[in-house]
Amino acid sequence: xxxxxxxxxxxxxxxxxxxxxxxxxxxxxxxxxxxxxxxxxxxxxxxxxxxxxxxxxxxxxxxxxxxxxxxxxxxxxxxxxxxxxxxxxxxxxxxxxxxxxxxxxxxxxxxxxxxxxxxxxxxxxxxxxxxxxxxxxxxxxxxxxxxxxxxx
Numbered sequence: 001x002x003x004x005x006x007x008x009x010x011x012x013x014x015x016x017x018x019x020x021x022x023x024x025x026x027x028x029x030x031x032x033x034x035x036x037x038x039x040x041x042x043x044x045x046x047x048x049x050x051x052x053x054x055x056x057x058x059x060x061x062x063x064x065x066x067x068x069x070x071x072x073x074x075x076x077x078x079x080x081x082x083x084x085x086x087x088x089x090x091x092x093x094x095x096x097x098x099x100x101x102x103x104x105x106x107x108x109x110x111x112x113x114x115x116x117x118x119x120x121x122x123x124x125x126x127x128x129x130x131x132x133x134x135x136x137x138x139x140x141x142x143x144x145x146x147x148x149x150x151x152x
Contacts, residue, residue: 019110048074055070057122108134
C-alpha cells in the first residue's frame with residue numbers, strides 16, 4: 001500500500017551512461033572519468049541551491065546516479081546568483097572559475113534537455129538571477145519594482 005509508485009513519475013529519458021556521453025561531448029572532455037567528475041560536482045552544487053517540488057521533479061527526470069547526487073545535498077540557506085554558484089563550485093572543487101563555468105555549462109546543457117522547457121522555467125523562477133545563462137537560456141526576468149523615494 002505505501003510502496004505504490006507516485007502517479008506521475010516520469011521515467012528518465014536516458015541512462016547514466018548516455019548522460020555521461022552527452023556531457024563528455026558537450027564539454028569536449030577527453031575521458032568519461034572527467035565527464036563523470038563534472039556531472040557529480042555540478043549536480044552536487046546545484047543540489048545545494050534547488051529546493052521544493054522543482055528539486056523532486058528534476059530528480060525524477062535524471063538518471064538514478066545523477067538524481068542521487070542532486071538529492072544527497074542539503075539545500076543551503078544562502079542564495080547565490082548564477083555567478084556566485086560558479087565561484088562557489090570553483091572554490092569547492094579547486095578549479096578556476098573558467099573551468100567551473102565550463103563544467104556547469106556542459107552538465108546543465110544536458111540537464112536542460114532532460115528537464116524540458118516547463119520544468120526548466122519553474123526552476124529558473126525559483127532561483128536568483130544569472131542561472132538562465134548557466135542553462136544556456138536568455139535571462140528574461142521581470143524588472144523588480146523600484147522603491148520610490150519618500151518625498152522630503
